[in-house]
Amino acid sequence: MRREDVVEIRKLELFRACADETFDALVTAGFLQRFPPGVVLIQENEPSDFLYIVVEGLVEMFAGHAGRETTIGFVRPIGTFILAAVLKDQVYLQSARTLEKSRVLMIPAANVREAMQHDTAFMSAIVGELSTCYRNLVKELKNQKLRTGTERLANWLLRANEKQGGSGMVELGIGKRVLASRLGMTPENLSRSFAALGPHGVVVNGPRIRIADMETLRRFARPSRLIDDLTS
Amino acid sequence: MRREDVVEIRKLELFRACADETFDALVTAGFLQRFPPGVVLIQENEPSDFLYIVVEGLVEMFAGHAGRETTIGFVRPIGTFILAAVLKDQVYLQSARTLEKSRVLMIPAANVREAMQHDTAFMSAIVGELSTCYRNLVKELKNQKLRTGTERLANWLLRANEKQGGSGMVELGIGKRVLASRLGMTPENLSRSFAALGPHGVVVNGPRIRIADMETLRRFARPSRLIDDLTS
DNA sequence: CGTAGCATTGATGTGGGTCAACGTATGTGG
DNA sequence: CCACATACGTTGACCCACATCAATGCTACG
Known part of the structure; x- marks a missing residue:
């Protein structure tokens, strides 16, 4: 060691x-x-x-x-x-x-x-x-219990973005099928959730995600300190 | 005091x-x-x-x-x-x-x-x-994450039955609307879940539930020590 | 009584799972 | 280097779980 x-x-x-x-x-x-x-x-x-x-x-x-x-x-x-x-x-x-x-x-x-x-x-x-x-x-x-799958994904993206410096470019870092399981949904549904976030300013490029419009995404995601904060 | x-x-x-x-x-x-x-x-x-x-x-x-x-x-x-x-x-x-x-x-x-x-x-x-x-x-x-609403209800009933002595007669002890929220569903859906448990040996009488066929209910509920045990 | 809250039931819509097909890597072995 | 296999992501069709909305009956309580 x-x-x-x-x-x-x-x-x-x-x-x-x-x-x-x-x-x-x-x-x-x-x-x-x-x-x-x-x-x-x-x-x-x-x-x-x-x-x-x-x-x-x-x-x-x-x-x-x-x-x-x-x-x-x-x-x-x-x-x-x-x-x-x-x-x-x-x-x-x-x-x-x-x-x-x-x-x-x-x-x-x-x-x-x-x-x-x-x-x-x-x-x-x-x-x-x-x-x-x-x-x-x-x-x-x-x-x-309080969010839909797409909302969980949106908040996960916002958090991942901050962990990676807040540039708006997010590297998933894990396979999408594992991410789906983490978010409590099937891989198929994760795909559809990514598609559903398109109108809210999210651009998918394989394992690289671009948050084109942060404000729109945040408005949709409704992040909360009582759910999404890592620290505490 | x-x-x-x-x-x-x-x-x-x-x-x-x-x-x-x-x-x-x-x-x-x-x-x-x-x-x-x-x-x-x-x-x-x-x-x-x-x-x-x-x-x-x-x-x-x-x-x-x-x-x-x-x-x-x-x-x-x-x-x-x-x-x-x-x-x-x-x-x-x-x-x-x-x-x-x-x-x-x-x-x-x-x-x-x-x-x-x-x-x-x-x-x-x-x-x-x-x-x-x-x-x-x-x-x-x-x-x-691993169960449907009706399955959660079935296991909740089994557990409540044991807490109350295992006679097969269960007193809810809380309002059905609160129970629904506890189980992560709407009151309407709780009603339907109760109805769905009828064929699995559950008889509803207001706030009093009778487990008529324990074995059938258990087979449907699939209780697990890794989810349902109170103690640990 | 009358009223308010609760449980139930039906009709309808949506979130999300399942199944199948297909494309796209990434390897592996011939 | 290519043929093939495998794993993964995506898309569409379909179905089930569950929420929503509305109507009704019930009970409890002031």
């Missing part, structure tokens, strides 16, 4: 405030693994053996039921997933797979729980992380 | 393990308020001044956007709400209103945050509570 990666992980909200010994112990106990794209890292309903930290690449969280499947979210460097399952020592509720070639740090769940009990600053950081994740999930539920 | 209420609150997962001084300080700092039905206790986008504990009655969590509104969940005695907002000292993402005559204990947010920093056992309980809430929310998101 590269030193620069360790430095980056240390900067995570989750690890920033904890003691050196805590951090070192966790990193030492962890395994750094490389995975090609498309590898399933964890599967729902399995016991939570590790806390996962994405050091490089891209991981998709998803879940299935009765023959259907949906994407819950993505984890990019540097980010963690399934913290809650690890803390409660219960089965995963989500599955995870790599979308790109990825490097992932796996920390044994028992070590995380133990570290939390011995380092108050770390536990405090966990509270912060869980609260943030909880609030993001509330926003996602509101996104799903 | 009655002594027996204090005893019950003390039994909450959130307060069970904390020090006596922590608990007493929080309860002393809190205000016990009575509200008639239909009172809005908090509104989304307002700063989080209090942690709320429902001592008696029934509270609905809901959220609105662009003229639409949806129910996120219910809080029954003894239960807490908006813990995450309080911990992050940020605005509420949900609103809350009483559905019945209720008694609610309001604890100033600053006291909660302070207590957490001074009582490790309390902080540990907060981690447990947040993890549980997070996982319940993941389940709700899966419920929404």
